Amino acid sequence: MALKILFFVVWIPVAVAAAFVLYRLTRRQTGALSVALLAAAIALAGLVVFPRTIKDTASAAHRYEQLWSTNRHRKGGPKDCLSFNFRTCVNDRAWAQLRALIPKHDRFYLETNYGLVHFWTFTSLLPRIAVTDPHEADWVIWYRANPKKLGVKLGPTHVIRHVYANGKYSIDAAQVLK
Amino acid sequence: MIRSLAGLVFANAVFFAAGAGLVRFLGFRLRSHPGVAYMAGLGTVGVVSTLMLMAGLALHGWQVLVLCALLASLGLVGRDRLVGTSAKTDRRVALPTGGLLGGYLVVLFVQCVFQALNSWDAWAKWTMKARAIVLLGGLDTSVFANHAYQPLVLDYPMLIPALEAVDFRFMGRLDNLVIHVQFWFLLVGFLVAAYELLRDRVPQALLWPALLVVGTAPALADNLTSAYGDAPVAFFFALAAIAGWRWLATAERPALWFLGLMGGAAVATKPEGSAFVLGLFVVLVVFTLVRRQAVVPLAAPAAWCLISIVPWRIWISDHGIRSSTPIGKGLNPSYLVDRFDRVWPSVRTIVEKSFAADWLAILPVALAVGLLVLTWRRWSAPLFAGGVLAVVFLALLWAYWVQRPGLHYLLSTSGSRTVTTLVVVAGVFLPILGAELLRSYTDSRERRDESGSPPARVRARARP
Numbered sequence: 001m002a003l004k005i006l007f008f009v010v011w012i013p014v015a016v017a018a019a020f021v022l023y024r025l026t027r028r029q030t031g032a033l034s035v036a037l038l039a040a041a042i043a044l045a046g047l048v049v050f051p052r053t054i055k056d057t058a059s060a061a062h063r064y065e066q067l068w069s070t071n072r073h074r075k076g077g078p079k080d081c082l083s084f085n086f087r088t089c090v091n092d093r094a095w096a097q098l099r100a101l102i103p104k105h106d107r108f109y110l111e112t113n114y115g116l117v118h119f120w121t122f123t124s125l126l127p128r129i130a131v132t133d134p135h136e137a138d139w140v141i142w143y144r145a146n147p148k149k150l151g152v153k154l155g156p157t158h159v160i161r162h163v164y165a166n167g168k169y170s171i172d173a174a175q176v177l178k
Numbered sequence: 179m180i181r182s183l184a185g186l187v188f189a190n191a192v193f194f195a196a197g198a199g200l201v202r203f204l205g206f207r208l209r210s211h212p213g214v215a216y217m218a219g220l221g222t223v224g225v226v227s228t229l230m231l232m233a234g235l236a237l238h239g240w241q242v243l244v245l246c247a248l249l250a251s252l253g254l255v256g257r258d259r260l261v262g263t264s265a266k267t268d269r270r271v272a273l274p275t276g277g278l279l280g281g282y283l284v285v286l287f288v289q290c291v292f293q294a295l296n297s298w299d300a301w302a303k304w305t306m307k308a309r310a311i312v313l314l315g316g317l318d319t320s321v322f323a324n325h326a327y328q329p330l331v332l333d334y335p336m337l338i339p340a341l342e343a344v345d346f347r348f349m350g351r352l353d354n355l356v357i358h359v360q361f362w363f364l365l366v367g368f369l370v371a372a373y374e375l376l377r378d379r380v381p382q383a384l385l386w387p388a389l390l391v392v393g394t395a396p397a398l399a400d401n402l403t404s405a406y407g408d409a410p411v412a413f414f415f416a417l418a419a420i421a422g423w424r425w426l427a428t429a430e431r432p433a434l435w436f437l438g439l440m441g442g443a444a445v446a447t448k449p450e451g452s453a454f455v456l457g458l459f460v461v462l463v464v465f466t467l468v469r470r471q472a473v474v475p476l477a478a479p480a481a482w483c484l485i486s487i488v489p490w491r492i493w494i495s496d497h498g499i500r501s502s503t504p505i506g507k508g509l510n511p512s513y514l515v516d517r518f519d520r521v522w523p524s525v526r527t528i529v530e531k532s533f534a535a536d537w538l539a540i541l542p543v544a545l546a547v548g549l550l551v552l553t554w555r556r557w558s559a560p561l562f563a564g565g566v567l568a569v570v571f572l573a574l575l576w577a578y579w580v581q582r583p584g585l586h587y588l589l590s591t592s593g594s595r596t597v598t599t600l601v602v603v604a605g606v607f608l609p610i611l612g613a614e615l616l617r618s619y620t621d622s623r624e625r626r627d628e629s630g631s632p633p634a635r636v637r638a639r640a641r642p
Contacts, residue, residue: 018274045543067292122306
C-alpha cells in the first residue's frame, strides 16, 4: 500500500517534467507562449491521473475476469451480476429452467413489482413474448406476488429456486388453462 | 470466447471494408484516412441496417455481407483527385503520447473482453433489443410494437441494437461479454478518425495531448463499458462537428460527405442526436451565410441525416409507440412554462457533471481557451466551437425540460452520461482553438514586425 502511495506521489513530478518537455518543444516550434502553455496544460491533465486510470481499468478487468472464470466452474451454473457493484447477482439456472419449461414464441404474463426480475425475465426469456393482459398469455410467471388475483385459471405451479445467487426467493410459473 | 471475439473482429473488418470503398468514392485517400473509413463504414452500415430492419430483413450474415460488398465496390469507381495529407507525424510528440494512449487502450480492451453486461439499460434495453432482433428474426412487432415492452424505450433509434445484432450474427452466439469490444472499436475508430481530420490543420503538440486526455478520461471509460448509446453518439457527433469545421475552413467536399455520414449515424443512435445534428446544421448555415459561401452543398448531408431518422419516426408512429420525448409538447410554450421549474436543476446538473473531475477539466479548459482566442479578435473557430457546444447544451437542457419521467430520477440516472457529447466535442475542439491561438500570435508578430521594421531600418542606416 505504501509503495502504491509512493508511486503516485513520485509520478506527479514525472508528469510535470513531461509536460514541461512538451512546453519547451512547443515553444521552440511555434514561438507562442500561450500555445506552449496550453499544450503543457492539456498533457498535464491527462498525465497526472494516468497511472490511476490504468490501475482502475486493470482492476476492473481483473474483477470481470475473475467473475468469468468463477462462472465457468460455479456449482449450480453461472450467475449474472446485473449491477456495477456485483451485489445483485441472479442465478442463470432459474431462467434456463423457465426457458426449458415455456416453448419458444409462447406468450407469458409476468406478475411482480421487482423491476430487476421483471426486465431480466423479459431479456432472458426471448423469443418468448411478454403480454400486458394475463388472458392473452399462455403462461403466467410470478415473483413474490400472488397470481390468484389475475383471474385466470392456472395449471400446476412450477417452483424454480433460487432467483438470486445469495437469496431464498423462488420464481414460479404455471400454464394458463383455456 | 475466442470464437466470439473472432466473429466480432470479422464484423468490424467488414465494416472497415465497406467504409474503405465508401470514403474512396467520396474522395478521401484511404491510405491516409483508415480511421475515417472505419467510422464511415460503421456509421453507414448501422444506418442502412436500421432501414433493412424496417424493410423486414433479419440482418443475417449474408445480408450484411452483401451490403458491405456493395459499399466496398464503390471504391472501384475512379476518382481523379483524392484528399490525402502531406502532414507528417511529429514522432517526438506522437511516440510518447501515442504509446501511453496505446497502452491504456490495450488494458481497456482486456476489460471489454471480460466486461459483464451489468449496466441496467444495457441488459434491459440496448442489448436486449439486439437479442430480440437475432432471436425473433428482425424487427418483430410482438416485441418492438408491444406495450408490454414500452418501458424499454421502444422509440429510441436502432443503430446500436442493429450493430450489436450484426455482431451477434457473426459471433454465432449471443455473447454478452465480448459485445463490449464493439464499443472499444468505436473508441479507437473515433480517436484515429479525429487525428486524421485534424493533423494537417492543428499543431501536433496540441493534437496528441488532446486525444490522450479525451481517450483516457475515466468518465469516458465508464460510459463506454456500460454499452449505452451515449459514448457512440458523442463520437459520431464530434466527428460530424470536426468535419463541418473542416469543410468551412477548406471547402473540401469529402469533409462535407463525412459530416453527413456521421450526422446520420448520430441521429440514428439516440434521440438527442437529432437535436444535436439539427443544431450543427443551423450553425453551419449561419457560418456559410456570414462568409457568403453557398449553402446548397449542405443539402446532401442534411438529406442523408433525414433518411437516417425519418423512416424510423414514421415506423414508430405507425405502430402506435409512445415517444419518450414528447416533441410536439416540447415546442408548446404553455407546456414549457408549466415545467419551468425543471430548468435550473437541469442546468446545474449538466454543468456539475460536465465539469466533474473524471472528465479531467476538458470543458473548462476549452471554454477558457475559446474566450482567450476571442480576446485576440479571432472569431471564427471559437464562435463555431462555442456554437456547437451551445447546441449540445441546449439540446440536453430541452430534453430534461420536456421529458415525461420525474426530473430527479432522470438527472440521477443519466446526468453523468448525457454530458459525454458536450465534453468529447470540447476535447476535440481544444487543438482547433489552440491552433487559432497560434494564428493570432503569428498575425500579431507579423503586424509588429511590419510596423517595427521601418524604424529598425532607419536605425540600421543611421549606424556608422
